[in-house]
Amino acid sequence: MKFALLDDELIFLQESTYSRIPSWRMRAVRGDLRCPGCGAALRLVAGISFEPLFSHTAEPCPLQGLEQPPEHLLVHRSGEETAATVAALPASDQRTFGSYRLPTGKPIGNTAGSGERPKSEAAFRKKLRPRHAIPHLAERPPDPLHPEQKRAVLSTEGPLLILAGAGSGKTRVMSARAAHLVQDKGVDPRSIMIVTFTAKAAEEMKRRLSNQLTAQQTSRLICGTFHSIFYRMLLFHQPERWQQERLLKFDWQKRRLLQESGQLHDAELAGRKDAEIDGALGVISRWKNAFITPDALEQLDCANEEEKLAKQLYPVYETAKQAYRYFDFDDMLLGCYQLLQSEPAILARYQERIHYVMIDEFQDINRLQYETVRMLAAPQNNLCVIGDDDQSIYAFRGSDPRFILGFTKDYPAAQTITLEVNYRSHASIVGLGYSLIGNNRIRWKKEFKTYHQEEGESYLFYPEDEEEQAARIVDEIRQQLAEGASPGQFAVLFRTYESTRPIIEQFIQAALPFQFTHEQELFYDKQVVKWALGYLRLALDPDDSSALREILSTLYISHEQWNAIRSQAILDDCSLLEVLPKLPNWKSYQRQHLQKVVEILRALPTCSPRQALELVYEDGKLRDYVRKRMKESHSASQTSWQDDLQQLLTAAKRHDSLPQFLAHLADMNHQAKTLRKQYAAASEAIQVLSIHRAKGLEFDTVFLLDLVEGALPHEYALDELRKQQSHALEEERRLLYVAITRAKRKLCIGIPLERFGRKTKVSRFIAEMEK
Numbered sequence: 001m002k003f004a005l006l007d008d009e010l011i012f013l014q015e016s017t018y019s020r021i022p023s024w025r026m027r028a029v030r031g032d033l034r035c036p037g038c039g040a041a042l043r044l045v046a047g048i049s050f051e052p053l054f055s056h057t058a059e060p061c062p063l064q065g066l067e068q069p070p071e072h073l074l075v076h077r078s079g080e081e082t083a084a085t086v087a088a089l090p091a092s093d094q095r096t097f098g099s100y101r102l103p104t105g106k107p108i109g110n111t112a113g114s115g116e117r118p119k120s121e122a123a124f125r126k127k128l129r130p131r132h133a134i135p136h137l138a139e140r141p142p143d144p145l146h147p148e149q150k151r152a153v154l155s156t157e158g159p160l161l162i163l164a165g166a167g168s169g170k171t172r173v174m175s176a177r178a179a180h181l182v183q184d185k186g187v188d189p190r191s192i193m194i195v196t197f198t199a200k201a202a203e204e205m206k207r208r209l210s211n212q213l214t215a216q217q218t219s220r221l222i223c224g225t226f227h228s229i230f231y232r233m234l235l236f237h238q239p240e241r242w243q244q245e246r247l248l249k250f251d252w253q254k255r256r257l258l259q260e261s262g263q264l265h266d267a268e269l270a271g272r273k274d275a276e277i278d279g280a281l282g283v284i285s286r287w288k289n290a291f292i293t294p295d296a297l298e299q300l301d302c303a304n305e306e307e308k309l310a311k312q313l314y315p316v317y318e319t320a321k322q323a324y325r326y327f328d329f330d331d332m333l334l335g336c337y338q339l340l341q342s343e344p345a346i347l348a349r350y351q352e353r354i355h356y357v358m359i360d361e362f363q364d365i366n367r368l369q370y371e372t373v374r375m376l377a378a379p380q381n382n383l384c385v386i387g388d389d390d391q392s393i394y395a396f397r398g399s400d401p402r403f404i405l406g407f408t409k410d411y412p413a414a415q416t417i418t419l420e421v422n423y424r425s426h427a428s429i430v431g432l433g434y435s436l437i438g439n440n441r442i443r444w445k446k447e448f449k450t451y452h453q454e455e456g457e458s459y460l461f462y463p464e465d466e467e468e469q470a471a472r473i474v475d476e477i478r479q480q481l482a483e484g485a486s487p488g489q490f491a492v493l494f495r496t497y498e499s500t501r502p503i504i505e506q507f508i509q510a511a512l513p514f515q516f517t518h519e520q521e522l523f524y525d526k527q528v529v530k531w532a533l534g535y536l537r538l539a540l541d542p543d544d545s546s547a548l549r550e551i552l553s554t555l556y557i558s559h560e561q562w563n564a565i566r567s568q569a570i571l572d573d574c575s576l577l578e579v580l581p582k583l584p585n586w587k588s589y590q591r592q593h594l595q596k597v598v599e600i601l602r603a604l605p606t607c608s609p610r611q612a613l614e615l616v617y618e619d620g621k622l623r624d625y626v627r628k629r630m631k632e633s634h635s636a637s638q639t640s641w642q643d644d645l646q647q648l649l650t651a652a653k654r655h656d657s658l659p660q661f662l663a664h665l666a667d668m669n670h671q672a673k674t675l676r677k678q679y680a681a682a683s684e685a686i687q688v689l690s691i692h693r694a695k696g697l698e699f700d701t702v703f704l705l706d707l708v709e710g711a712l713p714h715e716y717a718l719d720e721l722r723k724q725q726s727h728a729l730e731e732e733r734r735l736l737y738v739a740i741t742r743a744k745r746k747l748c749i750g751i752p753l754e755r756f757g758r759k760t761k762v763s764r765f766i767a768e769m770e771k
């Protein structure tokens, strides 16, 4: 139904009141929205693809589904208070509805909660129509393979480049091609090498092949990622050098090796922050994959501070690794290349064995992988590479779309087959992808066609902020689940992990099954968040020693001073907070600040969580402290600290009291930690994925978070653009293209009006693809 009672006032869901949805939603959670008919509590359901409505939480009553309340109920329920509220308005601002007099010209209902927003700023949602329409396939061939796909399957000899758009059946073609080689041409499966980009893709390939080949044939194929195949080769030839326990899997392991090896004691390198070293290690990895060895560093021009540090660290890191006989993933690729280069007999053995090579996601290959594969595929060069230059999204790892674009130069005899029919997505989604990616300049121009006649559904929706964005997605999914969808049909995609906290929390609260792999630290474990929460905890319990300990550094209190505070509190038999400003040897400015902080903390318990945080940030000078620490660290990853503070504010908006807010956060943190260890089957869970991880996958409905400037395109790409560099922006465009083309039927793009507490600007990519 479209109406409800709130504080005895009748409220209506209509375009002019949609900006009230976030505050009404909060009131609904507290049970304040009531049905004027039966008096039961109502839920506010505001998804994306349907009009918002109020719904009974338990038994529906006869009013359920009505647009307007029946007259008799209005007369019956007509409350004097409501009449009085409205009566206070001038007559010109009133209109009558049944026996109610209602205000006109402004939204009806309670004004608590979020502020007013001019209506023009945002629609509830709108259909996103593509700038360029895409032709449908004239007829749908009955065969499981389209003629061009078939040609790709049957062209087995010599080099072959298959340029394929998103959803054009690459995986289908690769598996059919391998099956054709084995079944129809009698090729020994042990002589076929299939390289995929991820272990998940390799699994999928084997699963599909197992439907067409015997189990023995499937198991004999050489099928896996570059790392897994190359590693097997290295282990076979040099087992002592490549023992698994000596593999440095994570950045922190590499950093620790550097720190503990004593190699960082060079004056230039000592005192570097962890984040700076991690950044430089990333650059070193990229260089290694581009086959830039330490000997080649002399000639290398560094583009920025990070590269300068990487140049210094590269030889140091290599020496440290060799000293302890460790190796990393990049060493596996380099090791395999060097093995084949330096041992012609070993190379010849592989060349005699491997007769057919197929490489998926070829757009993301790097120099080292490419050169190694070229050696293995020679001399027959039955090398089939398949990829989509528009989906090249791993430049930061050394991938280079130039290899796919230059393949026919390296192999002049190569055939080229283009697969341009998108079998996955409904027409409007294909059109959006096409309209968007056409704005990239460095690409292989292709025509697109859609297999599906259906238009599909694509929406832009404009929530007030990140929390409301998550709430809208939750409501949309619930609605679709009620209509028979299964959780595995949905994916929520994001550009960076900063976008994920609200959606994860709301999935937890709504008890929806989801899968989320997160290697980074949880939001509430971040130092800057722990500082802010430390203040709130101390406000509620002036004797909470762990809370005070948490914020010591923000108050510039040393450990000796901390010990003195604790002793004094015991001696005076008073709380830590009381004793804080009284210690005798504070400098006067410090004592003044501590007095101020104590005053603030005493005031906090009566404030709303949002006001409390604002007081801590501004009057308590936490924001100044964070800014200072960020400046000292000079690290790119620290720039999100201010955003973290803002995110906490956004989360606080939804809560009334400090104890409730802190209990909620503790619960969320606990649940998020527990969930990390649980892995629901993908088919039974909503997938929350970074766009990078979503590559190669498909879902019935895709939600895309935060299509705003600074998020997608990422701030980094915008910085590059200011320096007249457009490569990074083109990669961001490809990322969005990958994200859009994961959707089969429905695509919902969120554009929060505020993000991290700041007004947002719609992503420039929307205008590029929208009609």
Ligand SMILES: Nc1ncnc2c1ncn2[C@@H]1O[C@H](COP(=O)(O)OP(=O)(O)OP(=O)(O)O)[C@@H](O)[C@H]1O
Binding pocket: 143, 144, 145, 146, 149, 164, 165, 166, 167, 168, 169, 170, 171, 172, 173, 388, 391, 422, 423, 424, 695, 696, 697, 698, 741
């Ligand atoms: N000839 C065909 N007829 C009908 N459906 C097809 C055909 N070829 C592929 N499909 C379907 O289209 C979808 C996309 O196929 P696939 O995943 O192989 O594409 P892809 O090119 O690997 O996609 P991407 O690169 O975007 O990840 C799948 O659901 C697949 O089953």
